[in-house]
Amino acid sequence: MQKFIITGGCRLSGELTLQGSKNSALPIMAAALLGEGESVLRNCPTLTDVYSASRILSCLGCKCSISDGNAVIDPCGASGSEIPEELMREMRSSIMFMGAILGRTGECTFSVPGGCELGPRPIDMHLAALRKLGADISDCGGRIHCRIAGGRARGAKINLPFPSVGATENIILCAVCAEGETIVNNAAREPEICDLCSFLRKRGADIKGDGESTIVISGTDKLHGCEHTVMPDRIAGATYLSMVAAAGGEIILKNTCTAEMEPFLSVLEQTGCRIYPAENRIYLRSGARLRAVRDRIRTMPHPGFPTDAQAVLMAALATADGASVFEENIFDCRYRHTAALCKMGADIEVLGKVAVVRGVPKLRGADVEATDLRGGAAMAAAALAAEGTTCLSGISHIDRGYEKFEEAVSSLGGRIRRV
Numbered sequence: 001m002q003k004f005i006i007t008g009g010c011r012l013s014g015e016l017t018l019q020g021s022k023n024s025a026l027p028i029m030a031a032a033l034l035g036e037g038e039s040v041l042r043n044c045p046t047l048t049d050v051y052s053a054s055r056i057l058s059c060l061g062c063k064c065s066i067s068d069g070n071a072v073i074d075p076c077g078a079s080g081s082e083i084p085e086e087l088m089r090e091m092r093s094s095i096m097f098m099g100a101i102l103g104r105t106g107e108c109t110f111s112v113p114g115g116c117e118l119g120p121r122p123i124d125m126h127l128a129a130l131r132k133l134g135a136d137i138s139d140c141g142g143r144i145h146c147r148i149a150g151g152r153a154r155g156a157k158i159n160l161p162f163p164s165v166g167a168t169e170n171i172i173l174c175a176v177c178a179e180g181e182t183i184v185n186n187a188a189r190e191p192e193i194c195d196l197c198s199f200l201r202k203r204g205a206d207i208k209g210d211g212e213s214t215i216v217i218s219g220t221d222k223l224h225g226c227e228h229t230v231m232p233d234r235i236a237g238a239t240y241l242s243m244v245a246a247a248g249g250e251i252i253l254k255n256t257c258t259a260e261m262e263p264f265l266s267v268l269e270q271t272g273c274r275i276y277p278a279e280n281r282i283y284l285r286s287g288a289r290l291r292a293v294r295d296r297i298r299t300m301p302h303p304g305f306p307t308d309a310q311a312v313l314m315a316a317l318a319t320a321d322g323a324s325v326f327e328e329n330i331f332d333c334r335y336r337h338t339a340a341l342c343k344m345g346a347d348i349e350v351l352g353k354v355a356v357v358r359g360v361p362k363l364r365g366a367d368v369e370a371t372d373l374r375g376g377a378a379m380a381a382a383a384l385a386a387e388g389t390t391c392l393s394g395i396s397h398i399d400r401g402y403e404k405f406e407e408a409v410s411s412l413g414g415r416i417r418r419v
């Protein structure tokens with residue numbers, strides 16, 4: 001099991017080019033399974049989750065190769081409809097292949113990914129929506145079988161009880177090849193959904209309203225190949241900015257999606273960091289001690305404050321002057337990083353969905369273990385700000401979402417080694 005050894009206490013400084021978005025690349029890879037023709041994805045991040053998606057595509061009969069930040073996917077001849085349990089277990093996001101497989105073959109067998117990383121992650125909304133699109137769904141000993149009579153989904157009106165990102169993506173993936181029109185009300189508005197729709201439109205799909213609460217999809221049986229550049233990763237961006245905010249120093253972040261990062265930037269700015277945003281780059285300088293954020297930081301669906309940036313911002317606020325209050329409204333169990341931050345000297349009290357972070361003057365290095373992706377990144381940010389050395393284990397979580405993490409941190413002058 002690999003670990004990061006991080007020695008904190010030095011200011012960070014440098015330029016960093018932001019990686020492509022994991023949460024955009026994964027559904028786009030699933031979408032490449034639909035129709036015919038080769039899809040070339042540029043700026044595809046090199047991550048373990050992306051390789052897991054590639055293994056799922058290969059197992060379904062797609063040709064998929066990844067090199068130098070490009071993924072080339074050819075679905076010609078892909079007739080598989082089953083995802084083996086071990087591939088489902090590799091990556092929780094494997095669930096989003098369900099809509100695409102159904103859209104392609106009218107049939108799909110998979111299992112619910114296990115584990116409890118962020119609390120329960122049910123898939124009831126995904127299944128209810130696919131039923132509306134015509135799927136019969138049965139559960140046989142943990143294996144879920146979906147089948148659409150006649151092989152082709154039928155457009156429907158779907159009202160989501162909550163704007164779930166994954167359920168919205170699964171509906172789009174299934175409805176894009178359906179017969180007739182699908183209307184999704186209370187759809188998720190995350191930028192990664194817009195990137196998925198923009199990819200599908202390049203392939204010939206007819207989708208309107210993405211980025212808003214109602215999405216209208218007119219099904220087609222003709223999707224062709226295309227080239228697409230995956231959008232920048234706004235959460236990796238939030239992570240590197242939080243890291244420099246925590247440790248002090250300055251950063252020029254390049255290849256950003258600045259407008260999409262605004263809900264995060266507007267909160268980070270309240271800490272007293274100087275932030276100069278431009279269209280596709282962000283300059284941040286962090287000098288004296290950060291200030292606590294006065295208003296409660298409530299995680300909400302986009303365009304609210306992103307749940308994925310909660311942990312990394314908390315690491316920065318652990319040493320701010322005053323108390324900041326977080327309210328986690330998306331996942332039930334997304335404060336697991338707080339125990340590690342407290343071991344490093346932070347003063348954080350968790351009461352249900354609320355976490356009160358009282359800034360301390362200094363953190364100190366400790367032996368800690370990442371238990372999820374963003375929590376692990378928060379521990380690394382805290383370690384860079386801390387006095388002394390941190391041994392961070394469980395870093396396979398970090399490798400799921402951050403491309404060449406230690407190279408990125410080292411390029412800013414952070415002292416980090418993988419052992």
Ligand code: EPZ
Nearest residue numbers: 023093120121122123124125126164165166167308330331
């Ligand atoms: C996506 O997860 C992201 N993952 C997550 O990023 C992100 O935290 C989340 O959206 C919210 O922004 C990917 O894009 C691969 P949801 P997803 O469905 O689709 C409940 C990261 O760190 N729910 O919007 O799984 C669910 O339990 C990851 O990169 C149901 O109850 O999120 C949760 O409480 C982690 N039933 C809430 O909705 C369902 O059928 C939001 O989940 C589906 C979801």
